[in-house]
Amino acid sequence: MNKNNNAYIIIYASVMIIIVAVLLSVASMALSGRQKDNIAVEKQGAILSAIGLGGDADKVKDKTKYIQEEYRKYIVESYVVNGEGNVVEGVDAFGLLDNLKAQFAAPVADMQLPVFVAKLDDGTELNVLSLYGAGLWGPVWGYIALEGDWNTIYGAVYDHQGETPGLGAEISTPIFEHQFDGKTIFENGQFTSIAVLKGAGASAGNNHAVDAISGGTLTSRGVEAMLHDCLSTYLPLIEKKRAALETANVASNELTVENHE
Amino acid sequence: MSKGDKEPMFSAKNLKLLSGPLSLNNPVIVQILGICSSLAVTAKLKPAFVMAISVTVVTAFSNLVMSLLRKGIPNRIRIIVQLVVIAALVILVDQVLKAYVYDVSKQLSVFVGLIITNCIIMGRVEAFALGNKPWPSFLDGIGNGLGYGMMLIIIAFVRELLGSGTLWGYRIIPESAYACGYMNNSLMLLPPMALIIVGVIIWIHRSKNRDLIEK
Numbered sequence: 499m500n501k502n503n504n505a506y507i508i509i510y511a512s513v514m515i516i517i518v519a520v521l522l523s524v525a526s527m528a529l530s531g532r533q534k535d536n537i538a539v540e541k542q543g544a545i546l547s548a549i550g551l552g553g554d555a556d557k558v559k560d561k562t563k564y565i566q567e568e569y570r571k572y573i574v575e576s577y578v579v580n581g582e583g584n585v586v587e588g589v590d591a592f593g594l595l596d597n598l599k600a601q602f603a604a605p606v607a608d609m610q611l612p613v614f615v616a617k618l619d620d621g622t623e624l625n626v627l628s629l630y631g632a633g634l635w636g637p638v639w640g641y642i643a644l645e646g647d648w649n650t651i652y653g654a655v656y657d658h659q660g661e662t663p664g665l666g667a668e669i670s671t672p673i674f675e676h677q678f679d680g681k682t683i684f685e686n687g688q689f690t691s692i693a694v695l696k697g698a699g700a701s702a703g704n705n706h707a708v709d710a711i712s713g714g715t716l717t718s719r720g721v722e723a724m725l726h727d728c729l730s731t732y733l734p735l736i737e738k739k740r741a742a743l744e745t746a747n748v749a750s751n752e753l754t755v756e757n758h759e
Numbered sequence: 760m761s762k763g764d765k766e767p768m769f770s771a772k773n774l775k776l777l778s779g780p781l782s783l784n785n786p787v788i789v790q791i792l793g794i795c796s797s798l799a800v801t802a803k804l805k806p807a808f809v810m811a812i813s814v815t816v817v818t819a820f821s822n823l824v825m826s827l828l829r830k831g832i833p834n835r836i837r838i839i840v841q842l843v844v845i846a847a848l849v850i851l852v853d854q855v856l857k858a859y860v861y862d863v864s865k866q867l868s869v870f871v872g873l874i875i876t877n878c879i880i881m882g883r884v885e886a887f888a889l890g891n892k893p894w895p896s897f898l899d900g901i902g903n904g905l906g907y908g909m910m911l912i913i914i915a916f917v918r919e920l921l922g923s924g925t926l927w928g929y930r931i932i933p934e935s936a937y938a939c940g941y942m943n944n945s946l947m948l949l950p951p952m953a954l955i956i957v958g959v960i961i962w963i964h965r966s967k968n969r970d971l972i973e974k
Contacts (some may be wrong), residue, residue, distance in 0.1 A: 507835060
């Protein structure tokens with residue numbers, strides 16, 4: 499048989515492609531459950547580490563189970579808000595994490611922004627917001643945990659797709675991330691975000707800034723822009739929560755005053 | 760080829776297919792193939808190990824499949840057929856890694872996909888599998904995969920030990936050494952240092968095997 503005639507070549511190629519396609523589809527379907535679980539667990543782990551938990555993940559035998567249990571234990575509630583700070587009903591907050599880029603780019607009223615509420619062992623309530631922005635080589639993202647006053651940062655984690663190892667990629671190290679602990683995003687009621695300043699010690703004493711990464715200036719700027727843009731997007735919600743807190747404070751003060759009389 | 764059907768599975772000739780690529784015919788340090796990934800994935804031992812296994816699986820099975828198909832492949836689309844088989848195997852490996860060792864697969868990132876373009880694999884298919892029976896081809900694939908993997912592991916061993924002070928993620932250099940002023944060599948974590956290590960290995964290897972030295 500002539501192996502070089504066109505009909506043979508076309509049939510050969512078609513049959514081969516069909517076999518390969520079937521094989522790969524079967525493999526993909528068989529494994530996709532596990533893969534999705536892995537990605538979900540990675541996100542849950544990131545949210546946990548924003549609230550300072552899940553640190554033993556590398557020490558335990560079954561990492562997946564450990565993260566899932568911790569997540570169920572500490573993340574007590576999640577909801578979705580739009581860009582005007584109004585709660586959107588019927589949307590799964592965790593599912594939104596797959597495509598945050600589209601959410602931050604959507605028109606204000608159509609945005610669906612996830613908020614995760616965590617309750618620590620001592621009863622402290624934390625609000626975890628998600629962040630998404632651009633680094634030097636690709637996207638950067640992260641989670642920021644605000645304390646009950648919607649002002650003080652409890653913790654933050656960042657991750658990236660392809661920043662330079664040793665330089666921009668340092669944003670995902672604890673050394674960079676822990677700089678954010680205790681910083682505040684408001685100054686006398688004005689939103690300031692967190693600046694990422696060039697030079698070691700540049701942010702010393704500044705409650706609204708952290709030190710940038712040496713050699714990772716563009717990535718650091720990306721993180722700064724991401725914090726500013728994403729927190730601004732959440733700002734209507736944050737302002738509402740802060741206003742509610744203030745009213746509650748005033749009310750409780752009046753109550754105390756009344757009691758004194 | 761002159762191999763008879765009665766030849767035992769592990770004849771001296773077949774064993775040579777396995778052992779040759781480990782030293783005298785090593786794909787990395789003698790044929791200088793697959794350098795790109797051996798620079799990229801060798802900062803830590805664990806990803807290097809997973810990469811070594813992945814490449815071994817792909818070379819072995821692409822050789823096996825191509826050898827089985829070798830009599831029916833139309834010569835004019837030979838290279839395309841090779842690429843389809845190799846690409847399919849690599850995608851399978853990538854899917855399995857994503858499902859079972861997600862952390863490592865994240866560290867290896869694009870380099871799993873890039874196994875498709877690893878010269879070792881197409882080189883072995885083209886040079887060996889198309890002209891040999893399935894079993895020797897399979898052994899040749901394993902041998903070359905192991906030869907490549909061995910180099911990855913040697914490079915990663917040196918880089919992780921000197922660059923991070925750990926092996927397989929476990930701390931080897933004691934804290935007390937750091938207290939006395941010892942420092943990790945961060946240069947080891949960057950790809951250029953891997954190239955230098957490859958160079959040093961080639962130097963040592965050729966000084967032991969003088970007939971490999973080019974005139």
